[in-house]
Amino acid sequence: MKVLSKRQISLINHLTQESGWLATSQAAKMLNISVSTLRRDVEAINLYFTDKGHSVISKPGLGLKLEANDVVPLPLISGDAQVVNILKNKRLVGIATDLLTHSPTPLSISFLAEKYFISRSSIVEDLIKVEKWLECFSLRMIKNHTGTFIDGNDYDIRMALKEIITHSVLCNYHMTDSRIDRFSRVQLIKEFGKDNVANCINLIAFIEDELTCAISEPYYTNLFSHLLVTIRRLEKRIVCPADEAAPVHDNKEWQIAEKAIAWLEQKYTLRFPQIEINYIYQYLVSSGKHPVHAVHPDRGVQDQEALHYAIKLTSLLSQLLKCDLISDQPLLNALVMHIKPMLNRLAFRIIIHNPLLDEIKKELSPVFLAVRNATMQINNYSKHDPPSEDEIAYLTVYIQAAIEKIKENKKIILVCSSGVGTSQLLYSRITKAFPDWEIIDIVPGSRLKETLAEKKCDLIISTIRIEEMMIPVAYVSALFSAKDIIRVTEALFSKRQTQESEYVK
Template sequence: MNFVLTINVAIISKPGLGLRFDGGSVFSRGTSVVSEQHHEILGTKRLVGISTDLLTQSPAPLSLSALSEKFFVSRSSIVEDLKKVEAWLATFALTLIRDHSGTYIHGNDLNIRMALKDIITVSVLSQYQTADSRIDRFSRTKLVDQFGKVNVDNCISLIGLIEDELTCAISEPYYTNLFSHLLVTIRRAAGLTAQSDVQTYTRHEGKEWTIAEKAVSWLQDEYRMILPAIEVSYIYQYLISSGRHTLTSGDSLPLPLNSEADRYADGLIRESSEDLGLDLSLDNKLRHDLAQHIKPMLNRLAYGIAIHNPLLDEIKSELGSAFNAVKKAADRINQKYGYADISDDEVAYLTIYLQTALDKFRAAKKIIIVCSSGVGTSQLLSSRINRAFPEWEIIAIVPGSQLSNTLEMKACDLIISTIKLEDIELPVAYVSAIFSKKDIARVSERLFSDENMKEKHHAG
């Protein structure tokens, strides 16, 4: 599995323990395919339980006897389970230590949190949730069983208070992301002797920072504990990465400005269009919607915040062409401008926007062809249009002199003509009889211009 490391790494040797990989303070997994070990750990209740206990108690050790009694299996079974857990933990740059005190996890607190969030989002929420749901009753039951009713209820209540302060609802997948972060924070902070080892952060001005401060204060009052000051920064990062809250012009946070999101959207549309063989660059709605999604996405990439897409496998299967085109385009853009690697989950969300635009453009349309040339040329033009736009229906091929009579009898969405037409209210795309790539672009431009005018009219 590939890793993205944002600071120096090292291999540390300890006598009697072996080698340990030190991944630094900020760690994120790359975009490679999830391993079989990953599926086995997060798909097995006992392995999830063992992993959760080790992660939440770390660095406090757990004994084999205690784990054996809790999960009703032999010590030898626990030993085999720990081998699988150890391999999975390594993907987060975490090490499983076994010594005279027991078994415990050694590693950075941020990486421990990432592993816990992976358990929540993959082993619990993704099994039951749909793309538009929040914490449904099935997921809630499993979360309560794993993390406790009070903790689950408090996370839901706190997000409700945050939404009241924001005066808007946090939609999926951002709700689930914030929920899992808060749940991990509670489980890691409650009763821990070791607090977060990341102490440096930047304080920011603005509504989101104030709300994050209130959230941390609420947690401290509710659990009667003191959280590290950096917890405010963590919650703030999730709020500005939620897709609803962007930075103000006066904010000093070194994150992408709106122009970067616009540039990213333009590049994504342009490069994806080349692979898909259809120019979507004139679709104003697509550009606007993509830029709005990309603004918080760039925040997530900057902070290493991962989101889960419950429809990822379906999108890869059903929208494979669009997904692959978007992934290649995003990888090129990220490499060009120095952004962090983008996950398949993020690519899947971007793909939905592109596919929506493709479906809108390719939707069945009734076409009339106007051509002054002979029958052979008309048939050539018709066949090339059918090949470029197979969903479209050519309802008539007529000379210019018969167009008015044809329009009185037949309704159409677009006229494609090789000759100049006068006094036609319907959209007209002028092409050559050969219908080259330039002609396909002209048809696309005419349709998108018409769609953009309709959207402006409705908006007005």
């Protein structure tokens, strides 16, 4: 659920009053914030405006400008506890689900009061809370003499329902390793029916068999939520308008999407609109998958857009984190496989949730911030929307794993001119800073060439100047301070920095 702060709403209000460009420095001054904070606010606003046809454009030398296709709706303030906590209340979730699945059919207050065993006045209070939550999806609650119903386009209604289902599954993420655990299944059965839940699970199993791979989380839950919403809406004979002709694709995923719709039509004896094939196709090409058999990606057939994005990302992160990620081929392959569906999600505006987002932001904060910074820089030259924090958190895990791998199994030679005591202190501090590294020898400068003829190493750490080597050299003080740790990591980073041009070709 995307919400904004009061300051971000204030920025939108300022921009709506401007007929042209608003200077970045002037906007920052009006809000009493730094330019870097202003940039983060613009990113949050554009994320909020995803699917709404609005955006804040930022151009060097000109400033900021609001582009809107229609009247800009008032965003929701994130501090509203009613909105933040609505999905934690079973009754509110039930009422929201009823209204969304029946929309545009009105439901009476008496019907809802009877169903949930509470007074009409309590239902009225609940509807106020649900109404605020629905505003996050550009949906309106209409109340008239016929009852209460949701007004909005089918896509936004589906997104709201998907949010409910996804939260029901992911809020129990830490309880189990299964994809749709028993507790979540009970809750979903209560809201959507046993047969519908079972059919969605069976259909995804059929799709996985056709793909010959397993759909991993959170993509499984995303597809599951979409199918469950589709079935519920079709059961209520609510068909999404076919305004736009869906493109037809000649590939395996499209054929599987066609088979999936045929499977549903046979199960429910209902005719599904053609657009539903396209929806399932979008989820299939936007999902992370685990092949049944190990696959080693061939760089020659890798998606070029994803490859370019991965190369740019590792290049920027190598500079930001002072760590050599450019020459890590396994990392590049893994990123390409992840980024290809990620770019599809951004293109199709498919939102995923990362249940470990808060933990990743807390525990891996430096890497998370660096990845966010890098993706923002890439986005300046990209046709896609910027990745959400959930997407950034998934990328962060790949980068953190690669960084930790870099620190492993390095063979080091120490070059010292000082006495035994000093060299032992240096040895002790290096092994403490890099516990997985192996110091294979400690030698004076005069014996270095002789030692290198006998032993191979990844890095030379020296307290004295030595002649230029093919092996990277880090010059440190005998006391090995925090600055020396940075010098060592920078030396490793520069080891293959020249290889960057080879990857860009």
